[in-house]
Amino acid sequence: MPVNQLAEASIVASARIHLGLISMHAGGPRMNGGIGFAIVNPIANVNAKLNYRFTIRDSRPIPLLEHELDELIRDVEVVRLENGLRPATITIFGPIRSHVGMGSGTAIRLAILEALFALNGQSPADKALVANSKRGGTSGVGVTSYFSGGMILDLGRPTDGSLPTPSSQSNRLVSAATILPTLRMPDWPLCVCIPERIRAKTQREEVEFFERVLPLAIQDSYRTCYEAVFGIYAAVKDHDYQAFCRAVTSIQTTTWKALEWNEYGGALQRLKGQVERFGVDCVGMSSLGPSLFCFATPQTLARLVEAQLSLNCEIYKTRPNNSGRVLRLLP
Template identity: 30%
Template structure:
């Protein structure tokens, strides 16, 4: 890592990071040359904001986030302290990301805080190296790439070893249970157009930990032709539509993935009626041009050019108890940002 001049003693670093929305994982069969791969984008809201400063009492402390994330962040700071010979830190998360909801909360939080802590230690952190140090990005490079670059990206996953075909479940795993590999680099990275994005918090389930591993291994590997079809929808549907700012083609590709993608159907089935009802309502609504489930949810997101009508539609979903909240946001084409505070 390159070394930055140390900041003044006692200085705090404020860090902001976007949330990740995922369209789909790509290659989850047992015969392809590569596994995983993902199409995803960064959005401003929900976003993360935190402040990191040297701890006055010499003890690392993390506040403002859920207990599980608090433990992970404290552990990450201690790991980086040993690596960089840095001070104990006080981490205050002033705007946390919702956990296990489809926003990439854990990886985004760890990378944002780790990057800010690096500033305290005079480190110009490479985010891929930071992610690997903290054990993140072993399945998808989306959160890492979007933290660095923002926008829309597709990563190409990881190359499969010769023994993959005989033991795919050894490799097809959620990030925390996956092989120790570096996050994959983006093969496509584009600024996302200024299209309104409607985020919908459904009443669906939160998936993580051992339950996520068990579920993932039940639904993979998928048929090879389904991986190939998803790859076509991503590389010949989503990506060129974003590049050309072709809204209609983009929405058509999003809906095709949502309502016909093999792995996406497994993710929707896990959620059941709580999410299915929202997706079907979106498909039927004239004001909604496309709708998607971010990873396994429970957050959904939609695209519309008629924001007033879409607001009325979402308000009706909330009145009926199908969603707990909604808001409009825009793409974040920048990634993580930091500011030094006196």
């Protein structure tokens, strides 16, 4: 489509569940790595329209803090100017929240950049968009599932002597060669539970957490790798729901994941117990939380949604996403 015929681009990007980082010890051949999958909601909507001035507005119910939005604007403006892209008014909306472990930061950055390039008649390769986003340096799950959806198993990157940091603080990118074949997730229903009374971690607190607990012992990484590959990934490949739920439950007790749970004291564990009493098949925490996810029958999930007020949670009934983001170009 010629550039002068395109005035608006819209992208719908979904959340992702991050089941855990894997290689978090020192001295191994590879570091980081992780496993996770995309879900159909909650979503982030990004709309971009050509304008004489470049702006980004966060119109979500709970928007980014002012300094976070300023940082996002600065980073995107650098990319825009380096690539000679015409300015646009960009609006973020949709229910997805920031800093609750759902991958919103990565999804929104990629969507803004892709929409901006699209408005200028350009379609960069996925790898180029990821590089410009400055995301994916710790885990390749979010930057891969944005485009493809599905179950992602990331093998990390060669060790360089540094300790891992959160993806928001790392500019080292995970190459496509480190991602095992993406699997289509079976259509297993699940819920996402976002606690209303448990404060999410800030970026600074997330960095401090990494600095405080790393490196782990080598055997801790070995166990997580076993649960990720022989448990979760294999169960999805085999469409074995029971094995998948057992593996999700088991990976919560690995050292790295247990340390993440411990960051919330007993509050998140108590919420987990409340959710389990509804009869769900497994419960886990996405990334550093505090969002929980659980798999269960549709009837059980419906009862859970009905109880969200008493649980002090915002609860989304959802399913895996196997297609990635949706891009619409409008003349």
